[in-house]
Amino acid sequence: MTKKETNNDQLIAHIIKGIEDVKGNDIDILDLREIENTVCDYFVICNGTSNTQVNAIVNSVQKSVSKALKDKPWHIEGSENAEWVLMDYVNVVVHVFQKHIREFYDIGSLWGDAKITSIETKY
Secondary structure (H helix, E strand, O other), X not given: OOOOOOOHHHHHHHHHHHHHHOOXXXXXXXXXXXXXXXXXXXXXXXXXXXXXXXXXXXXXXXXXXXXXXXXXXXXXXXXXXXXXXXXXXXXXXXXXXXXXXHHHHOHHHHOOOOEEEEEOOOO
16 A cells, blocks of 8 residues: 655645744745756745744644645754754755844845745745
8 A cells, every 4th residue: 555645735734824924024935846866856945033932833834734635744953042944844844943043044046046935924
């Protein structure tokens, strides 16, 4: 029996919903499918204002995706200090930063060939 493949668009929609539910900021989706030798198809990048909010975003994304799609991340890294938390959903990797850490690493510019979609938030 094969595992049901989760549609990337559905997964990203529920990741975005989880981020927005706790007012995560500066949400960007990087489409990496046209770039050779990438580890996944998409990056979803956002930031929070504190380690408490970063952890709240991570928990909210997990809850949103689990409830809607019955899926969970393959791996989560960085929850201990909550400055940069990586959530690996295999085809989609979520990066949740504190703002100053995101500015320092600037991973959006490291993937300059990626198509970037910024999500407008209503708060």
